[in-house]
Amino acid sequence: xxxxxxxxxxxxxxxxxxxxxxxxxxxxxxxxxxxxxxxxxxxxxxxxxxxxxxxxxxxxxxxxxxxxxxxxxxxxxxxxxxxxxxxxxxxxxxxxxxxxxxxxxxxxxxxxxx
Amino acid sequence: xxxxxxxxxxxxxxxxxxxxxxxxxxxxxxxxxxxxxxxxxxxxxxxxxxxxxxxxxxxxxxxxxxxxxxxxxxxxxxxxxxxxxxxxxxxxxxxxxxxxxxxxxxxxxxxxxxx
Numbered sequence: 001x002x003x004x005x006x007x008x009x010x011x012x013x014x015x016x017x018x019x020x021x022x023x024x025x026x027x028x029x030x031x032x033x034x035x036x037x038x039x040x041x042x043x044x045x046x047x048x049x050x051x052x053x054x055x056x057x058x059x060x061x062x063x064x065x066x067x068x069x070x071x072x073x074x075x076x077x078x079x080x081x082x083x084x085x086x087x088x089x090x091x092x093x094x095x096x097x098x099x100x101x102x103x104x105x106x107x108x109x110x111x112x113x114x
Numbered sequence: 115x116x117x118x119x120x121x122x123x124x125x126x127x128x129x130x131x132x133x134x135x136x137x138x139x140x141x142x143x144x145x146x147x148x149x150x151x152x153x154x155x156x157x158x159x160x161x162x163x164x165x166x167x168x169x170x171x172x173x174x175x176x177x178x179x180x181x182x183x184x185x186x187x188x189x190x191x192x193x194x195x196x197x198x199x200x201x202x203x204x205x206x207x208x209x210x211x212x213x214x215x216x217x218x219x220x221x222x223x224x225x226x227x228x229x
Binding site: 031033041043045098099100107 | 150163215
């Protein structure tokens, strides 16, 4: 069964550094998402992406964050200058459509900011 | 604002016993509803989904959930739990109209299974 793939599984970065989290969505999916889960808290929506542009974003997704689909298969989340509070599990998801299609999630990238 | 509530943080059941995990939602209109499961070190796996129609939905791994509009609930059930079902379970909702497709998650219920 096709799945969403995320790399790396664990990223350790110094505060203030830039980090890029990578995702390969399911190949025939058109809609892509990032969520995060801070330890002990709810999974929270960050951003959705369709047709090479952001379609929706949350308050969390400020100017420090950006997303990109650099080629036909990858979908990336960049954090420009990381803060301690960015430490979390980041999940990528994709869906074939939006109306009545479920989102399928990857295994996540655990981001630790030192 | 829309919300999804899972009242139980942690539930422990014996292997072979039945299971019900509670989920309540608060949306302006009937949302789309989902249950996901997260095993340790793993991602979120979709168990089942409700969009419309039959209020009892079947999912993978023997799970089912029942949508009850009158109670604003979408509880997950399994008649006989296996040790491998030990994991964290997340209920999620989404606005069913156009314009917003973000999932709103509950806090999760951790399931422990006693042999």
